[in-house]
Amino acid sequence: MYNEKVLKVFQNPSNAGELQDANGVGTIGNASCGDIMKIYLKIVDDVIVDAKFKTFGCAAAIATASVATDMVIGKTVDEALKIKNADVVDFLGGLPPQKIHCSVLAEEAIHAAVEDYRNRQQAK
Amino acid sequence: MRVYLDNSATTRLDNDALEAMLPYFTEKYGNPSSLHSFGREALKAVDEARAEIASLIGAKTNEIYFTSGGSESDNWALKGAIYQSKAKVKHIVTTAIEHPAIIETCEYLEKKDGVKVSYVPVGKDGRVDVESIKNAVTDDTVIVSVMFANNEMGAIQPIKEIGAFCREEGILFHTDAVQAMDSQAIDVNDLNIDMLSMSAHKFHGPKGIGALYIRSGVRIERLIAGGHQERRGRAGTTDTPLIVGMAAALKKAVAMRDEVNARVQKLRDDFIDRVLKEIPYTYLNGGREHRLPNNINFSFGYIEGESILINLDLNGIAVSSGSACSSGSLEPSHVILALGVPEELAHSSIRFSLGRDTTEEEMEYTFNVLKETVEKLRSISPLFNMEKGTGSYV
Numbered sequence: 039m040y041n042e043k044v045l046k047v048f049q050n051p052s053n054a055g056e057l058q059d060a061n062g063v064g065t066i067g068n069a070s071c072g073d074i075m076k077i078y079l080k081i082v083d084d085v086i087v088d089a090k091f092k093t094f095g096c097a098a099a100i101a102t103a104s105v106a107t108d109m110v111i112g113k114t115v116d117e118a119l120k121i122k123n124a125d126v127v128d129f130l131g132g133l134p135p136q137k138i139h140c141s142v143l144a145e146e147a148i149h150a151a152v153e154d155y156r157n158r159q160q161a162k
Numbered sequence: 163m164r165v166y167l168d169n170s171a172t173t174r175l176d177n178d179a180l181e182a183m184l185p186y187f188t189e190k191y192g193n194p195s196s197l198h199s200f201g202r203e204a205l206k207a208v209d210e211a212r213a214e215i216a217s218l219i220g221a222k223t224n225e226i227y228f229t230s231g232g233s234e235s236d237n238w239a240l241k242g243a244i245y246q247s248k249a250k251v252k253h254i255v256t257t258a259i260e261h262p263a264i265i266e267t268c269e270y271l272e273k274k275d276g277v278k279v280s281y282v283p284v285g286k287d288g289r290v291d292v293e294s295i296k297n298a299v300t301d302d303t304v305i306v307s308v309m310f311a312n313n314e315m316g317a318i319q320p321i322k323e324i325g326a327f328c329r330e331e332g333i334l335f336h337t338d339a340v341q342a343m344d345s346q347a348i349d350v351n352d353l354n355i356d357m358l359s360m361s362a363h364k365f366h367g368p369k370g371i372g373a374l375y376i377r378s379g380v381r382i383e384r385l386i387a388g389g390h391q392e393r394r395g396r397a398g399t400t401d402t403p404l405i406v407g408m409a410a411a412l413k414k415a416v417a418m419r420d421e422v423n424a425r426v427q428k429l430r431d432d433f434i435d436r437v438l439k440e441i442p443y444t445y446l447n448g449g450r451e452h453r454l455p456n457n458i459n460f461s462f463g464y465i466e467g468e469s470i471l472i473n474l475d476l477n478g479i480a481v482s483s484g485s486a487c488s489s490g491s492l493e494p495s496h497v498i499l500a501l502g503v504p505e506e507l508a509h510s511s512i513r514f515s516l517g518r519d520t521t522e523e524e525m526e527y528t529f530n531v532l533k534e535t536v537e538k539l540r541s542i543s544p545l546f547n548m549e550k551g552t553g554s555y556v
């Protein structure tokens with residue numbers, strides 16, 4: 039049901055782990071639903087200079103987290119917010135229909151991380 | 163290395179069963195319902211197969227009705243018994259851990275026909291309490307249906323006690339024995355079983371064939387209308403090669419039973435002990451006693467089951483998972499939840515179902531890959547702290 043690309047990314051995901059000096063962190067989902075997506079962003083002068091993820095979830099969730107974090111690195115915050123789950127799915131060459139919600143989690147987690155960053159900036 | 167640990171999903175077709183089947187595809191292809199010599203030679207094979215299967219469960223030849231498999235047998239037993247009954251109020255007693263072929267048939271009968279159904283819960287060990295069955299039965303109970311052994315966590319149910327109770331009360335007793343045919347000694351009279359579902363591909367027979375044992379004297383409405391096959395019980399051209407293969411496979415499985423059970427159970431127990439000892443935050447689903455000799459079902463804390471399954475698969479190991487993600491539904495396995503396992507752990511459940519071909523070397527390889535897999539997935543889980551080596555769900 040998964041294509042080769044998804045399996046390859048799942049097996050060797052990029053940006054897996056915590057980002058110690060992140061200044062924007064977003065978490066979406068909960069364990070009882072079977073999915074948690076946590077995205078760490080390090081933002082300097084409105085540019086995302088680094089991103090990492092931690093995921094409790096299926097192979098699709100892990101693969102989309104990997105691709106989504108790859109996509110946001112080097113982008114401005116506004117550019118990153120324009121990335122849609124469909125872009126991640128396209129990059130992976132498609133996902134089984136019941137897995138599309140996993141890619142939505144990645145998009146939502148990025149939005150949550152950016153919101154966290156903005157809240158922290160305002161608090162300063 | 164390729165390791166097949168999904169024998170509860172299906173098994174390899176036995177070579178002797180295949181050999182027995184082959185002539186009935188190409189040479190002896192007659193329709194067993196035909197009067198001519200082509201038909202008669204096919205009918206002879208079907209009769210012999212029916213007698214063989216009957217004798218292996220202590221039944222009479224004319225009590226075996228061939229079907230397309232376990233699901234059809236389950237559907238037929240329940241719908242057939244309910245539609246045969248002329249009672250105004252009809253009630254079914256079953257358990258919370260039945261196969262979907264039973265659960266969904268019950269739900270269909272509830273919705274379509276207003277049948278009342280009691281889904282009796284099970285204990286932590288996955289077994290239903292006979293007293294709970296007795297308490298669930300009412301004056302309106304038409305049929306009690308309890309699976310022989312569970313497909314997900316392998317709990318063997320107290321069939322003999324339930325059978326004795328139903329006999330005493332004069333209530334029909336059906337058991338879905340799909341997972342139990344190869345490893346459990348089954349005598350329908352000793353166990354007081356009125357109807358029993360089986361499926362050939364679970365015991366190294368071909369796919370697409372099964373049977374329903376119906377005790378003589380028990381009348382149920384037929385599901386598939388048409389010709390007069392199966393004593394007018396189930397229409398459809400008799401599938402000679404599959405029936406021959408099914409009988410050959412069951413005969414062999416029963417002959418090998420004790421030897422296979424002992425060998426497989428040792429592999430199972432060693433694996434369970436090792437995983438519990440060497441992989442932290444791992445939980446065995448279901449009890450260790452009254453468990454199918456080939457069944458292992460674990461939940462692994464702080465990681466999700468489907469990703470474990472895929473990572474094992476990428477290393478050549480085939481297992482199945484009770485996670486919602488692997489089934490396409492949103493809910494994790496109803497069976498694992500019925501054990502009282504919390505949802506987050508139900509999502510992480512993995513079933514390893516061994517078979518008579520499983521070797522020690524395969525289990526050693528599987529253990530090593532599993533250990534690496536769990537560590538890898540925990541290292542990227544937001545619920546687990548690798549440095550401290552502990553996790554938290556909150």
